[in-house]
Amino acid sequence: VTLAACGGSDSGSTGGSKSSGELSGTVTWWDTSTVGSEDKVFKKLAEGFTKKHPKVTVKYVNVPFGEAQNKFKNAAQSGSGAPDVIRSEVAWTPEFADLGYLAPLDGTPALKNQDDFLAQAAASTKYNGKTYAVPQVIDSMGLFYNKKIFKEAGVEAPKNIAELKTAAAKIKEKTGKTGLYLRGDDAYWFLSFLYGEGGDMVDAENKKITIDNEAGVKAFKTVKDLVDSKAAITDATNGWDNMQAAFKDGKVAMMINGPWALADTYAGKEFADKANLGIAPVPAGSAGQGAPQGGHNLAVYAGSKNLDASYAFAEYMSSAESQAQVTKELSLLPTRQSVYLQSEVAGNEKVGFFKPAVDKAVERPWIPEGGSLFAPLVTEYTKVLTGQTTPEQGAKTVGDGYRKLLKDWK
Numbered sequence: 003v004t005l006a007a008c009g010g011s012d013s014g015s016t017g018g019s020k021s022s023g024e025l026s027g028t029v030t031w032w033d034t035s036t037v038g039s040e041d042k043v044f045k046k047l048a049e050g051f052t053k054k055h056p057k058v059t060v061k062y063v064n065v066p067f068g069e070a071q072n073k074f075k076n077a078a079q080s081g082s083g084a085p086d087v088i089r090s091e092v093a094w095t096p097e098f099a100d101l102g103y104l105a106p107l108d109g110t111p112a113l114k115n116q117d118d119f120l121a122q123a124a125a126s127t128k129y130n131g132k133t134y135a136v137p138q139v140i141d142s143m144g145l146f147y148n149k150k151i152f153k154e155a156g157v158e159a160p161k162n163i164a165e166l167k168t169a170a171a172k173i174k175e176k177t178g179k180t181g182l183y184l185r186g187d188d189a190y191w192f193l194s195f196l197y198g199e200g201g202d203m204v205d206a207e208n209k210k211i212t213i214d215n216e217a218g219v220k221a222f223k224t225v226k227d228l229v230d231s232k233a234a235i236t237d238a239t240n241g242w243d244n245m246q247a248a249f250k251d252g253k254v255a256m257m258i259n260g261p262w263a264l265a266d267t268y269a270g271k272e273f274a275d276k277a278n279l280g281i282a283p284v285p286a287g288s289a290g291q292g293a294p295q296g297g298h299n300l301a302v303y304a305g306s307k308n309l310d311a312s313y314a315f316a317e318y319m320s321s322a323e324s325q326a327q328v329t330k331e332l333s334l335l336p337t338r339q340s341v342y343l344q345s346e347v348a349g350n351e352k353v354g355f356f357k358p359a360v361d362k363a364v365e366r367p368w369i370p371e372g373g374s375l376f377a378p379l380v381t382e383y384t385k386v387l388t389g390q391t392t393p394e395q396g397a398k399t400v401g402d403g404y405r406k407l408l409k410d411w412k
């Protein structure tokens with residue numbers, strides 16, 4: 003029996019808010035935002051819900067991004083401990099929906115003004131003709147750079163891999179610092195290079211595995227060369243902390259990252275003067291330029307005992323007003339067209355950079371297995387970067403892993 007059936011049956015039970023129409027009861031929300039930079043903004047926003055609905059208690063729980071997906075699946079499967087609302091990363095959403103763990107939102111207050119959502123942000127909330135979440139933030143990646151180091155070395159933001167290597171060599175020669183920190187323990191950081199060679203993980207439309215085609219092998223060669231040529235440094239583990247530390251301390255001139263890194267980056271001594279941070283499109287490869295699309299949605303657990311308050315909470319947290327507040331405090335990207343038109347958002351320099359990057363970001367397949375493509379990829383990506391396997395062998399191993407995951411795909 004899928005949970006959705008159970009969820010539907012007891013939605014009118016205790017904790018609901020049938021009688022007076024006034025919402026009541028508790029809404030537990032699992033937030034995955036970064037502790038120490040993003041979480042306090044989202045917690046404050048969530049607690050603001052009770053100002054509008056005094057009889058509702060919001061229980062804010064921060065669950066680390068790396069743990070939340072499985073924690074939610076386990077809780078939903080066992081039928082105990084799942085939150086009413088979860089911050090569901092774009093790739094988790096189709097998977098949770100396919101498992102029946104999410105309440106369809108069609109026809110509920112959660113989807114008020116749904117036409118205002120960016121099409122590419124809404125795409126990851128749709129599954130089998132229904133809508134299972136509301137988009138909260140959308141993101142892509144850019145080349146973050148330290149303007150002071152660039153000036154000292156006399157370099158400009160590189161537009162392609164060749165310019166990236168030239169700039170890195172000049173930075174090394176003139177300042178002794180390394181050009182790029184390339185995160186090596188998270189395959190999301192490989193995608194811009196894969197797209198740059200005209201490759202992709204899969205071709206979902208034609209149910210084909212493409213990671214091990216010529217473009218895929220070329221992308222692995224490109225990233226390996228960046229490290230071997232000393233244009234970039236990398237780590238096999240603890241990549242986020244090492245990348246942020248290296249960039250914030252001015253040990254490297256560049257890193258590839260997204261809007262979610264801004265709050266933490268600005269806390270670094272090199273960027274106490276925010277003007278010292280430059281952001282450019284990720285360098286193009288031999289076949290073109292492209293960065294991945296990421297982001298997070300808000301989804302309602304199918305077994306929630308308080309669906310009405312949960313629908314209202316999801317709508318409130320992704321409302322134009324809430325999104326404008328989050329952009330103001332964290333420079334994260336809204337998912338509503340109308341919010342980009344607000345003067346304060348339109349004047350936000352980092353939004354001004356990332357919105358065009360999002361508009362041309364390479365969309366991923368919103369299939370239940372979409373998120374599972376990263377684990378097999380990161381293993382080989384890290385091994386290629388650290389010389390433990392060749393680009394050819396690495397690509398082939400990932401392709402074989404994908405063919406096991408996506409049975410009838412070629």
Ligand SMILES: C[C@H]1O[C@H](O[C@H]2[C@H](O)[C@@H](O)[C@@H](O[C@H]3[C@H](O)[C@@H](O)[C@@H](O[C@H]4[C@H](O)[C@@H](O)[C@@H](O)O[C@@H]4CO)O[C@@H]3CO)O[C@@H]2CO)[C@H](O)[C@H](O)[C@@H]1N[C@H]1C[C@@H](CO)[C@H](O)[C@@H](O)[C@@H]1O
Pocket residue numbers: 034035036040067068069070071072073091092093094141188189190260262295296297298372373374376377
């Ligand atoms: C491996 C994972 O592969 C995929 O994830 C992709 C993801 O699909 C890509 O989109 C991309 O995500 C961007 C993201 O879009 C971007 O916004 C940002 O997120 C910020 C937040 O902004 C910031 O607020 C804060 O939250 O912090 C967030 C993170 O910084 O950066 C993300 C990229 O980091 O890249 C992900 C790959 O990392 C799978 O989906 C799984 O997640 C899988 N992990 C599972 C693995 C299981 C055991 O195998 C383990 O048991 C399970 O529990 C683990 O879940």
